[in-house]
Amino acid sequence: MPRRIVIIGAHAAGVDAASAARKTDRTAEITLITDEKYAGYSRCGLPFVIGGRIPSFSNLIVFSPSYFQMMKLNLKTETKVTKIDVSKKTVLVAKNGNIEEIPYDSLIIATGASAFTPPIKGREKKGILPLRTIEDGQRIDQAIREGAKTAVVMGAGLIGLETAVALQERGLKVTVVEMLPQVLPAMLDADMAKMVQEMLEQKGIRILTNKPVEEFLGVDKVTGIVAGGEQINADLFISAFGVRANTQLAVDAGVALGETKLIKTNPRMETNVKDVYAVGDCAESIHIVTQRPVVQQLGTVAVRQGKVAGINAAGGYAVFTGVVGSAVTELYDMQIGVTGLTEAAAKRAGIETITGTVSSKTKAEYYPGALPIRVKLVVEKESQRIIGAQVIGGEEVTQRINAASFAIQKQMTVRELAKADTAYAPPLNETWEPLVLAAEMVLMKLR
Amino acid sequence: MPRRIVIIGAHAAGVDAASAARKTDRTAEITLITDEKYAGYSRCGLPFVIGGRIPSFSNLIVFSPSYFQMMKLNLKTETKVTKIDVSKKTVLVAKNGNIEEIPYDSLIIATGASAFTPPIKGREKKGILPLRTIEDGQRIDQAIREGAKTAVVMGAGLIGLETAVALQERGLKVTVVEMLPQVLPAMLDADMAKMVQEMLEQKGIRILTNKPVEEFLGVDKVTGIVAGGEQINADLFISAFGVRANTQLAVDAGVALGETKLIKTNPRMETNVKDVYAVGDCAESIHIVTQRPVVQQLGTVAVRQGKVAGINAAGGYAVFTGVVGSAVTELYDMQIGVTGLTEAAAKRAGIETITGTVSSKTKAEYYPGALPIRVKLVVEKESQRIIGAQVIGGEEVTQRINAASFAIQKQMTVRELAKADTAYAPPLNETWEPLVLAAEMVLMKLR
Numbered sequence: 001m002p003r004r005i006v007i008i009g010a011h012a013a014g015v016d017a018a019s020a021a022r023k024t025d026r027t028a029e030i031t032l033i034t035d036e037k038y039a040g041y042s043r044c045g046l047p048f049v050i051g052g053r054i055p056s057f058s059n060l061i062v063f064s065p066s067y068f069q070m071m072k073l074n075l076k077t078e079t080k081v082t083k084i085d086v087s088k089k090t091v092l093v094a095k096n097g098n099i100e101e102i103p104y105d106s107l108i109i110a111t112g113a114s115a116f117t118p119p120i121k122g123r124e125k126k127g128i129l130p131l132r133t134i135e136d137g138q139r140i141d142q143a144i145r146e147g148a149k150t151a152v153v154m155g156a157g158l159i160g161l162e163t164a165v166a167l168q169e170r171g172l173k174v175t176v177v178e179m180l181p182q183v184l185p186a187m188l189d190a191d192m193a194k195m196v197q198e199m200l201e202q203k204g205i206r207i208l209t210n211k212p213v214e215e216f217l218g219v220d221k222v223t224g225i226v227a228g229g230e231q232i233n234a235d236l237f238i239s240a241f242g243v244r245a246n247t248q249l250a251v252d253a254g255v256a257l258g259e260t261k262l263i264k265t266n267p268r269m270e271t272n273v274k275d276v277y278a279v280g281d282c283a284e285s286i287h288i289v290t291q292r293p294v295v296q297q298l299g300t301v302a303v304r305q306g307k308v309a310g311i312n313a314a315g316g317y318a319v320f321t322g323v324v325g326s327a328v329t330e331l332y333d334m335q336i337g338v339t340g341l342t343e344a345a346a347k348r349a350g351i352e353t354i355t356g357t358v359s360s361k362t363k364a365e366y367y368p369g370a371l372p373i374r375v376k377l378v379v380e381k382e383s384q385r386i387i388g389a390q391v392i393g394g395e396e397v398t399q400r401i402n403a404a405s406f407a408i409q410k411q412m413t414v415r416e417l418a419k420a421d422t423a424y425a426p427p428l429n430e431t432w433e434p435l436v437l438a439a440e441m442v443l444m445k446l447r
Numbered sequence: 448m449p450r451r452i453v454i455i456g457a458h459a460a461g462v463d464a465a466s467a468a469r470k471t472d473r474t475a476e477i478t479l480i481t482d483e484k485y486a487g488y489s490r491c492g493l494p495f496v497i498g499g500r501i502p503s504f505s506n507l508i509v510f511s512p513s514y515f516q517m518m519k520l521n522l523k524t525e526t527k528v529t530k531i532d533v534s535k536k537t538v539l540v541a542k543n544g545n546i547e548e549i550p551y552d553s554l555i556i557a558t559g560a561s562a563f564t565p566p567i568k569g570r571e572k573k574g575i576l577p578l579r580t581i582e583d584g585q586r587i588d589q590a591i592r593e594g595a596k597t598a599v600v601m602g603a604g605l606i607g608l609e610t611a612v613a614l615q616e617r618g619l620k621v622t623v624v625e626m627l628p629q630v631l632p633a634m635l636d637a638d639m640a641k642m643v644q645e646m647l648e649q650k651g652i653r654i655l656t657n658k659p660v661e662e663f664l665g666v667d668k669v670t671g672i673v674a675g676g677e678q679i680n681a682d683l684f685i686s687a688f689g690v691r692a693n694t695q696l697a698v699d700a701g702v703a704l705g706e707t708k709l710i711k712t713n714p715r716m717e718t719n720v721k722d723v724y725a726v727g728d729c730a731e732s733i734h735i736v737t738q739r740p741v742v743q744q745l746g747t748v749a750v751r752q753g754k755v756a757g758i759n760a761a762g763g764y765a766v767f768t769g770v771v772g773s774a775v776t777e778l779y780d781m782q783i784g785v786t787g788l789t790e791a792a793a794k795r796a797g798i799e800t801i802t803g804t805v806s807s808k809t810k811a812e813y814y815p816g817a818l819p820i821r822v823k824l825v826v827e828k829e830s831q832r833i834i835g836a837q838v839i840g841g842e843e844v845t846q847r848i849n850a851a852s853f854a855i856q857k858q859m860t861v862r863e864l865a866k867a868d869t870a871y872a873p874p875l876n877e878t879w880e881p882l883v884l885a886a887e888m889v890l891m892k893l894r
Contacts, residue, residue: 012878042811042813042873042878044811044871044872044873045811045813045814045873048814048873048874053814053815053874054813054814054815054873055815059813060813062811062812062813288868298871299871299878300868300869300870300871300878301868303878303879304866304868320866321863321866322868323868324868325868326868326869326870327870327871327872328870328871328872328875328876329872329875330872330874330875335875337870339868339870364489364491364492364509365509366489366492366501366506366507366509367492367495367500367501368500368501368502395842395843396842396843396845396846397875398843398846398870398871398872398875398876399843399845399846399847399849399850400846400849401869401870402846402847402850402867402869402870402880402882403846403849403850403852403853405850405867405868405869405870406850406853406854406857406859406864406867407853407857409859409863409867409868410853410854410857410858410859410863411857412853412856412857416768416856416857417853419751419767419768420849420852420853420856421735421747421748421751421769421770421771421772421773421786421852421856422747422773422848422849422852423747423773423774423775423784423786423845423848423849423852424491424745424746424747424774424775424845425491425774425775425776425777425845426489426491426492426495426501427495427500427777428775428776428777428782428844428845429775429845431459431489431746431747431750432750433849435849
């Protein structure tokens with residue numbers, strides 16, 4: 001009898017798990033279940049559709065129905081899993097009022113995360129719009145088409161800022177409200193975040209930090225908020241406070257959570273329950289530097305975990321080797337990236353650090369079109385190992401982050417980085433690579 | 448008495464040596480000697496001035512006279528070193544017929560390399576123009592201004608192709624003639640080089656491989672060549688056969704060459720002669736992968752070696768850790784990079800390899816403006832370590848080369864790369880980084 005693999009979730013983690021399972025076991029019966037209308041699309045692309053850089057939400061569907069057919073994956077959309085029974089090894093699903101029991105040999109939980117709004121006075125009112133699904137995106141797009149002229153984005157994380165830029169590109173007047181003292185608080189140190197905030201303000205986005213949202217105003221529908229004592233009215237209110245992992249189904253089935261409140265797994269992505277795996281935004285990861293569990297809800301982590309679980313669920317063998325938290329975005333023409341620990345995160349983890357920051361150019365000084373770039377390196381003082389890097393610049397930020405990520409993963413010391421062999425050509429780089437110069441800055445402090 | 452440091456050469460290697468020496472010893476007397484009119488300029492930028500992308504040759508002067516003043520460096524231009532006397536610890540210099548003897552405590556030989564034309568029949572004729580110095584560049588620029596309409600570039604290495612593109616951008620009809628069967632033979636494997644050749648041909652450059660230059664035709668001045676039996680006439684003839692290290696002065700002084708015929712040094716860049724260092728294009732390097740001496744005449748290597756020699760010559764301590772041969776260029780909108788060994792170079796070194804090649808995009812498939820990118824990974828079969836990478840693409844090639852370079856330098860295995868944590872955002876990358884996909888390709892062959 002063919003192996004039955006059931007996957008709850010059909011986006012990055014779920015589809016990559018299914019694909020890996022199919023490649024591992026050609027005969028398995030593989031079923032993906034999602035309560036959404038659309039499967040296999042890129043959530044990360046949503047702000048760029050709203051901003052108009054990507055023509056349509058349908059462009060985001062990376063895995064079309066024909067992909068699922070070709071890979072012989074049984075996809076159930078708009079179908080809700082109501083229960084996992086780990087003793088019977090079944091999941092109960094509901095679609096249009098019909099209940100079905102689906103048996104599994106291996107189960108992969110890829111239930112993801114949902115946007116959430118904190119318990120703020122008035123949050124039951126209509127018109128607080130998150131941006132997590134295509135439907136969310138369509139709702140925001142519709143509001144703009146209907147004439148919204150002003151927007152408040154609540155939360156200055158990645159999604160918040162990407163959405164703020166998108167709305168401004170659509171012609172809205174945008175205010176971003178953030179409870180913490182800086183933008184991108186989970187991604188950047190305050191000194192680097194300042195550059196981002198200044199750029200956004202120059203572009204005309206109003207940014208209020210240190211301003212927790214205290215109340216939603218309006219009768220049925222929100223017409224304003226109170227944040228840090230200030231009332232701000234607008235036509236559109238985006239909830240970008242953050243996301244919460246969807247773990248209830250797992251918890252109800254006896255699947256254990258870790259100290260991060262996400263599902264705990266071993267390196268094979270197995271939960272505490274036999275033949276049950278968890279991957280993606282609902283599962284925690286081990287950080288390669290701290291060796292502690294962390295919440296790392298990123299698309300790249302989701303696909304890597306999904307692949308490992310898919311191989312294992314199909315009878316193969318694979319391990320997930322952990323995360324360093326490499327992330328990147330583009331706001332207007334500014335690229336912003338991070339890998340490893342920020343100085344602040346290292347401090348919270350009790351790690352003594354030395355940092356080095358340099359400003360340079362993306363091409364030879366004399367080459368027309370050279371853009372500014374700034375690199376901050378975080379080094380563990382005792383081991384002299386690189387444990388983090390932040391890069392903000394006009395181009396080639398992503399691959400600098402990847403280069404630094406490789407350095408962290410391979411425990412490169414700051415001295416090794418200062419002597420590293422790098423590539424150079426006038427149209428493409430400076431002779432001395434900024435990452436190398438930042439390492440030199442750290443060495444000067446170590447002397 | 449202050450330490451006297453004499454540096455022969457005043458470009459990348461020489462100036463970086465002088466700067467590092469100054470930072471190490473604030474009181475040293477530091478003298479740089481060059482027979483050129485201009486010091487401290489970027490040779491790598493010459494083709495881009497000819498092509499018109501950089502306005503003027505003077506833009507290439509990275510270290511202006513004021514820099515030498517500020518760093519208290521004694522610069523002697525248009526001054527020829529005629530002899531090094533290692534027993535007296537002096538150099539003899541000549542300027543405008545005047546001879547001077549300059550004593551040194553430490554001597555750094557940074558005599559570089561010169562363009563050379565092989566002993567081909569007729570090479571004594573006028574009009575065979577190399578591109579190594581600003582004066583060379585001015586000569587080529589002058590010929591274009593005087594109405595040259597057609598050009599033959601002899602040699603399809605980096606300088607040859609960069610110059611061919613520059614001439615074509617200036618409106619000339621260009622033919623490139625290469626003795627070997629492919630373009631960029633020292634940089635790329637044949638399969639990757641094919642992409643470059645096809646692109647150049649589409650842009651209208653004629654490329655003839657397997658065609659050694661056999662004769663220069665014309666009375667006093669070259670008006671044509673015979674290559675592989677074919678006669679090609681043109682207005683302009685660029686000698687891009689390659690460069691030869693300037694080692695005669697060192698050899699005459701008793702400084703030993705290595706097996707590559709370049710000056711041999713230890714990791715502190717010391718030659719066999721006490722207090723005499725050699726750096727840059729005249730000095731050989733140890734390759735980190737093969738641990739063998741190699742000829743690596745690159746600007747990045749020059750500055751790194753220069754820095755090490757400068758520190759040591761000034762009484763400090765620094766070692767040069769070797770090269771992996773990271774190099775990159777841009778031809779039209781195609782970026783081309785290499786690090787480590789090509790498959791062919793590995794074979795020549797007796798290393799058994801497995802390779803993986805993938806084609807992908809530089810942004811999410813659905814993101815407008817995604818450009819093609821191709822990655823070839825070279826892995827040592829026995830150790831499964833990454834020993835080389837070649838990347839050709841529309842953007843972010845340089846930093847992918849640096850990321851691969853770090854992987855090689857830190858002995859990353861192909862399995863580690865296949866599991867590496869990388870950064871992703873739709874405008875900046877694909878979810879699965881092409882370097883990681885190429886590693887996956889290699890793993891499939893290893894299974």
